[in-house]
Amino acid sequence: RSMCGAERPTMTTADAFYRYMAPVASFENVADVQSYQPAPDDWVIVVADIEGSTKQIEAGRYKTVNLVGAAVVTAVLNALPGLDIPFVFGGDGAALVVPPGAASAARSALASLKRHAREMFDLELKAGSVAVAAVRVVGFDVRVMKLDLGSGNSLAMFSGGGIATASAWLSQALDKDPLLIEPAENGAPPSLDGLSCRWQPLRARRGVVLSLITCARAAGPEAERVHVKRVMAALSDILGQDIAAAAPIGPDVLTFKWPPAGLDLETRATAGRKWQMRRRTEILLQSLIQYVCERFNTGIGYYDAPAYRAEMINQTDFQKYDDMVRLVLDVTMDEAARIDMFLRAEHGAGQLFFGTHHSRDALMTCLVFSLEHSRHVHFIDGAEGGLTLAARQLKRQIATTLQGKAAS
Numbered sequence: 223r224s225m226c227g228a229e230r231p232t233m234t235t236a237d238a239f240y241r242y243m244a245p246v247a248s249f250e251n252v253a254d255v256q257s258y259q260p261a262p263d264d265w266v267i268v269v270a271d272i273e274g275s276t277k278q279i280e281a282g283r284y285k286t287v288n289l290v291g292a293a294v295v296t297a298v299l300n301a302l303p304g305l306d307i308p309f310v311f312g313g314d315g316a317a318l319v320v321p322p323g324a325a326s327a328a329r330s331a332l333a334s335l336k337r338h339a340r341e342m343f344d345l346e347l348k349a350g351s352v353a354v355a356a357v358r359v360v361g362f363d364v365r366v367m368k369l370d371l372g373s374g375n376s377l378a379m380f381s382g383g384g385i386a387t388a389s390a391w392l393s394q395a396l397d398k399d400p401l402l403i404e405p406a407e408n409g410a411p412p413s414l415d416g417l418s419c420r421w422q423p424l425r426a427r428r429g430v431v432l433s434l435i436t437c438a439r440a441a442g443p444e445a446e447r448v449h450v451k452r453v454m455a456a457l458s459d460i461l462g463q464d465i466a467a468a469a470p471i472g473p474d475v476l477t478f479k480w481p482p483a484g485l486d487l488e489t490r491a492t493a494g495r496k497w498q499m500r501r502r503t504e505i506l507l508q509s510l511i512q513y514v515c516e517r518f519n520t521g522i523g524y525y526d527a528p529a530y531r532a533e534m535i536n537q538t539d540f541q542k543y544d545d546m547v548r549l550v551l552d553v554t555m556d557e558a559a560r561i562d563m564f565l566r567a568e569h570g571a572g573q574l575f576f577g578t579h580h581s582r583d584a585l586m587t588c589l590v591f592s593l594e595h596s597r598h599v600h601f602i603d604g605a606e607g608g609l610t611l612a613a614r615q616l617k618r619q620i621a622t623t624l625q626g627k628a629a630s
Contacts, residue, residue, distance in 0.1 A: 236321040239265070240378070241306040245370035249466070252379050252543040253450040255443050258365035260382075263355040266325040267364065267388040270294045270332055270349035270403075271315025276614055278345065279314075279607030285585065287610065289419055289487050290339050290347065291315050292587040292601050294332065297412040299589075301331035308366050308378030310385070310544040311601045313609030315347075317385050317544065319364060319378075325351060329403050334412040336405035342490045350392045350401040357384040361441075371537045373596035379543040381446055386437070386545040414492045416591045416598075419484030420509055422477040423583035423605055424470050429554040431470050432561065433579040433608030435616050437546040439572055439623075446545075449574060453547055460560045461553065468551040469540050470584035470602060476531055480513035481506060524593040533596055538586070540602040546616075548609060550584055550602045569619065577615030581605040 239262055251257045272278065275287050294316040295309050302324045309318040320328045332349040339347045354364045363382030370376055395401050424431075438449035454465065461468055482488075485505060493501035514520075515527040540550045553561070558580060565576040583605040590598040603609050 236323050237305040240308050243368045245368040245376050249541045253447050257367045261354045261364040264322045265354045266320050266351050268328050268351045269317045269388050269392050273346040273348050275314035275610050284607040287314050288587050296414045296417045297331040297335045298328045300413040301327045313603045331412045332403050333406040338411040349403040352388050357387045362387045375537050383545050411494050416589050418588045420482035421586050424475045426552050428552050431581045431584045431604045432551045432553050432558050433604035433612045434549045435546050435612045436574050436576045456564050470552040478516040482509045538600045538602050575616050575619045577612035579608045579611040
């Protein structure tokens with residue numbers, strides 16, 4: 223698993239492309255073309271998102287949407303033990319790139335998750351897969367960079383337009399399209415071991431949590447590089463500091479209560495074949511130990527509260543790139559207004575598309591595979607559907623532009 227820092231397997235080199243990729247130390251490297259490596263032609267892009275996620279969010283189900291979106295990553299990683307798989311979480315879904323020999327297992331995991339999401343959460347998950355070679359045929363690419371998070375954990379960044387293209391194909395796919403993954407008719411739910419949502423929402427310290435997505439209007443590596451450098455430089459200038467300093471997670475906003483806020487959601491998601499009351503009791507006991515450790519700033523067994531909190535702050539995905547800059551930042555109202563002015567000016571000048579959303583809190587969904595070996599990563603999103611609603615605004619801008627061109 224890419225975030226887990228697992229020991230090198232002795233029986234497979236299927237994932238050698240990503241496993242042995244040298245990681246970069248800073249998110250600033252996303253603009254560096256030399257930091258990316260092209261994915262092999264025969265690797266497979268696996269994408270999934272929740273249909274009608276905006277309506278679900280408007281109905282107040284944004285925590286459920288986030289959990290099922292994170293479950294996409296969890297289900298695939300658990301189905302491919304021992305492999306390093308690059309992935310990106312998008313709020314209401316995710317994208318992964320897997321070796322060809324792992325594609326069948328990844329599809330099966332998502333087929334099971336589709337059924338599970340429908341039965342447990344009344345959500346329709348749309349999922350599909352396509353070979354990297356297929357997006358290259360139409361002029362796009364899948365290039366991958368590995369960002370070091372510390373403690374042997376990493377996150378993947380993607381450039382080249384291939385992930386965005388696969389996602390667009392998925393949204394446009396109709397019934398019986400070979401790209402689509404159909405729901406499993408029967409069988410056990412997917413393994414979602416490690417998925418949890420026990421922390422309280424992260425309250426904005428400086429004023430507002432800004433969920434922000436931008437993409438270049440022009441295609442090609444040079445356009446991507448210029449876009450990323452220009453956006454990141456402008457944000458740093460407005461914030462007066464490195465963007466990492468505006469991360470919405472910090473020691474002063476990490477709050478743990480008992481019973482945990484996400485108890486019901488985690489129970490339904492991770493019970494598997496267990497009786498749900500049994501799984502609920504397990505979570506209550508585990509989280510009680512965690513609460514005691516957090517309350518007294520101590521450790522019990524492998525859970526060391528001070529060490530875990532320090533690792534969490536570094537091992538989050540509040541900044542990422544998957545053909546689009548995706549950020550969740552804690553900013554002042556004045557900074558948010560200035561960022562909005564910059565984005566509107568750049569959009570008006572034909573440089574970029576963008577979407578934003580403001581909220582009072584950020585949400586954190588956790589993937590914890592081993593406390594002993596510090597193998598965990600934490601997905602950050604703005605509350606009330608931050609990244610999903612920002613993406614909706616961006617897509618509307620693109621659609622409006624295309625309609626304008628067609629009319630002219």
